[in-house]
Structure formats: C-alpha cells, structure tokens
Amino acid sequence: MTTKSKTTETIEAAVSAKGIEQTVETLKDGMAKAAAGFEKTQAKVKEGMEKAMKTAEEMMAFSQGNAEAFVKAGQIWAAGVQDLQKQAAATAQASLAETVAAFKALAAVKSFKDAFELQTGFARASIEKGLAESSKLTDASIKLSEQAFAPITARMTLAVETFTKV
Helix, strand or coil: CHHHHHHHHHHHHHHHHHHHHHHHHHHHHHHHHHHHHHHHHHHHHHHHHHHHHHHHHHHHHHHHHHHHHHHHHHHHHHHHHHHHHHHHHHHHHHHHHHHHHHHHHHHCCCCHHHHHHHHHHHHHHHHHHHHHHHHHHHHHHHHHHHHHHHHHHHHHHHHHHHHHHC
16 A cells, blocks of 8 residues: 555656646746737837827927927018018108109299199199009018018928828
8 A cells, every 4th residue: 555655646746746847837938928018018118109209309390490480470571561661761751852842843933823733743743653652562561471471381381281191
C-alpha cells in the first residue's frame, strides 16, 4: 500500500506541478496580452494628443491670420478715409476760391443782364462740378471699401477652403 500511495502521490504531485505550470503560463500570457493592449492604447492616446495639439496650433495660426487681416483692413480704411478727407478739403477750397472769384466778378458788372448771365454761368458750373466731385467721391469710396475688405475677404475664402476639406 505504501508503494501505491507513493506512486499516487508522485502522480498527484506531477499533475499538480503541471497545473501550476499551466496556470503560470496562462498568467504570463494574460500579462503579456494586457501589456500589449496597454501599449496600443498608450500609442493611440499619444497619437490623439498629437493630432489635438496640431489642430490647436493650426487654429491659433488661423486666428492670428484673421487678426492680422483685420488690422490690415483697418490700416487701409484709415489711410483711405484720410485721402478722401484731403480730396474733400481740396474740393471745398477750390469751390471757395471759385465763389470768391465769382463774387468779385459780380461786383464789377455794370448791368443787371451781365450779373444775371454771370450768376447763371456760375450756378451751372457749380452744379456740374458738384456732380462730378460727388461721382469721384462715390467711386473713391467704393474702391476704398473694396480695398479695405480685401484682406478679410481673402481670409474668408481661406476659411471656406480650409474647413470644407475637413
């Protein structure tokens, strides 16, 4: 009985050792798979963070470009308005000089007929010049608006092109 018992114990010990080895191997495989999964997850998280950072940098650069476009538009507008004011001042000064000359000529006339003709000519010339200057000022204002909004329009075009690709 003792030999059978020792044999049985040996077999049980061998089976038990084999079971422990299998358990250890299973644990090792599980740990290796878990480590590989963790590495994949870590790589995906890192990739996602890099994409997010790149997107944030692109958005910052795009926003900076927008700010620069608005500054440029403001500079163009300010310079253009200043030019329009100079043009208007020059027109007003020329008109004043013409009015003074007309009054001097009117003061020197000898007859009512001459005064009437002089006044009629002055009025006609004033209206024609006023319309011409008004047309020039309108054209210059439209051109200024187009120039001032050009940087902003360019940024809007870029935004549409950029964000329609995304």
